Amino acid sequence: MFGLIGHLTSLTHAQRVADKLGYPEYADSDLEFWCMAPPQVVDEITVTSITGQKIHGQYVESCFLPEMLAGGRVKAACRKILNAMALAQRRGLSITALGGFSSIIFENFRLDSLRRVRNIDLEVQRFTTGNTHTAYIICQQLQLAAQRYVMDLAAATVAVVGASGDIGSAICQWLAAHTQLGKLLLVARDRQRLEELQANLKQGEICSVEDALPRADFIVWVASMNQGMVLNPQVLRDPCVIIDGGYPKNIASSLQRQGVYVIDGGMVEHSLDIEWNIMQFLNVANPARQLFACFAESMLLEFEGLHTNFSWGRNLITLEKLDLIGQLSRKHGFRPLMPEA
Template identity: 60%
Template sequence: MFGLIGHLTNLEHAQSVAGRLGYTEYGNQGLDFWCSAPPLVVDHFQVTSVTGQVIEGKYFESCFLPEMLVNRRIKAAIRKILNAMALAQKNNVNITALGGFSSIIFEEFNLKNNKQVRNVSLEFNNFTTGNTHTAYIICRQLEQASKKLGIDLSKSTVAVCGATGDIGSAVCRWLNETTDIKELLLIARNQDRLQKLRSELNQGQILGLEEALPKADIIVWVASMPKGVKINAETLKKPCLVIDGGYPKNLGTQIQHPDIHVLKGGIVEHSLDIDWKIMDLVSMDVPSRQMFACFAEAVLLEFEQWYTSFSWGRNQITVSKMKQIGEASIKHGFNPLLKW
């Protein structure tokens, strides 16, 4: 059995879907209540591979909300993720993916030093961030969508916003090693990390956001949106492909122009229906088929019985690992989302 640890996008979203999760008493509660709410098992389902293999999974709602970080309820956020991991382990799950902010919180606050959660000693080998599969899917979306739009990669400039993050750096490595692009633009806040990545790749131009975006034929956005930042569609190239790999995905509403195509990055479509409710709660267009690629990584690891933290640590994703999980993804019937 595999597990998925996730969270809802904000307090309003959590309140609106509480009843559908079976917890109506949560619906009219404020942030303080959600800070103290325990993790919950809210879905138990099966996934069938195109090979005919059938596996079971459980979804664990961490009850973490992004407002906990904004409002400096850091200790509550940390407690949420650790408690959800402990709950997954107590449910005898072989491998569990940390979705959304779960993996970010784990890395940023060094939660590997918090192995003991009450009576549970966490086995970190049973958890994965899912970032390797997410990075692979974003790269395949870039390659396939650009071809669909008639954008010649060999003549294209690609800007990666969030280039020094786990997913962003993996995308840069893939583009550097496997794809013939004209130019790579690296965008991130930390200049030291940018210089280190630039040295590793031996290519790429380091630019600020406002300077880089108008130069790009393709924009891969794998960073949180800085507060107050707006992207002016008129300054972007036409046509332009934008792959929104953030969470929540909001570039599609911010950038609206007939020649700018915003693709929901890091989303896969399964070839067969899945009878679950969790993807409906996060408003997937086809909730019985579509899911976050990080969640799909746990599915693939269960199918292949690769019970290990396939994606773990900061900036450890290699192109060979992306190809490995990519082969499993194709084998079991997952396809990159290519609809905008």
């Protein structure tokens, strides 16, 4: 059985969903209450592959909210993720994906040093970040967007914002190995890690986000948005394709302009309906079939009996793993989500 660890996008969103799920005490409570609330299994899931194979899973709501990362509540945020992982392990889930901020918190705050959760020693082989599948899907979305909007990647400038991160560096590796690009712009806050990436790729130009955006035909955004950051759509090229790989996906609302096309990055659509309820609360157009690629990774691993931390650690995604997860994704009926033409 597989698992998904998720969270909602804000306190307001969480209160609204809690009310619909029948948790009135959560719906009527403030952030302090949510900081203390334990994780809950809120959904049972059944997924059928196009091969005919059927698997079952559970959705674990961590009760983490992004507001906890501000105002001195980082410890509460870390506790949420560890407790959700412990619950998944107690439930006997063989492979569980850490969705949204879950994997970022685990890695950035080095929670691997705190694997003892009450009376449970976390077995990390039971968990995956899902970042390999996310990176693969974003690369496919980039290629499909080039076809859709009749843009030649061989003559295009592609900016990867968040290039030194786990997903960003994997995307850059894949692009360098599988495509001919006009120019690759590497954007991130950590200059040293960007220089290491550039050396490994043997290509790419390091530049700031301010310099990159006006030059890019394609923008792959896989970085967190700095608080107060304002993006000016008027500086973007026409046409310009933006693949928003963040969570929550908020670039489209700030960059609306003719000639700018925003794609929900790292999202997939399954060929068959999935039996679950939770996705109807996560703002997708077709909740029976559309989901985050990181969640789909745990499903793929369950289909294949690969109960291992397939995506784990920082900048450890290889081309071989990208190719393998891509093969499994196609085998079981997942495809990159693209906007309707």
